[in-house]
Amino acid sequence: MGFFRVGYRIMDWEPSHGRQNVPRLETSLSFASGEYNCLMKNSEIIFAVEESPEGVYEARALGHSIFTQAESMEELREMVRDAVRCHFEADTIPAVIRLHFVHDEVIVA
Numbered sequence: 001m002g003f004f005r006v007g008y009r010i011m012d013w014e015p016s017h018g019r020q021n022v023p024r025l026e027t028s029l030s031f032a033s034g035e036y037n038c039l040m041k042n043s044e045i046i047f048a049v050e051e052s053p054e055g056v057y058e059a060r061a062l063g064h065s066i067f068t069q070a071e072s073m074e075e076l077r078e079m080v081r082d083a084v085r086c087h088f089e090a091d092t093i094p095a096v097i098r099l100h101f102v103h104d105e106v107i108v109a
Contacts, residue, residue, distance in 0.1 A: 043094050043095040043096060044094050044095070044096040044097075044098060045061055045062075045063075045064065045066075045084060045094040045096070045097055045098070046061070046062045046063075046098045046099075046100055047059040047060060047061050047062070047066075047080055047097065047098070047099050047100065048060050048062060048100050048102050049076070049099050049100065049101050049102065050101075050102045050103075051103075052069070055071075056069050056070065056071050057069060057070055057071070057072070057073060057076045059076060059079070059080050059083075059099065061083075061084075061087075062100075064087065065087075066083050066084065066087050067083075068080055068082075068083045077099075080097055080099070081097065084097055
């Protein structure tokens with residue numbers, strides 16, 4: 001599996017419906033293929049997805065201790081949803097699950 005690194009910086013606080021204010025985060029994602037910056041609310045969770053040498057798909061949450069794997073993309077989507085539901089309390093489950101596909105390609109120079 002390739003490397004990735006995630007960094008967070010609180011930009012400001014915004015009101016959340018019926019709950020305490022939640023931070024608006026600037027997220028920096030560093031992958032072997034480059035670096036990505038984005039703004040992310042707590043209502044979103046990002047998974048880095050890679051295909052292992054054995055041919056199974058592996059998904060690892062960025063910033064959370066969640067990992068799952070499956071033999072097909074359809075099965076992986078269900079496994080990720082299930083892992084997120086198990087990890088979070090009912091009132092804190094992120095509204096959006098983003099799958100970021102990491103693909104390394106080696107070419108001859």
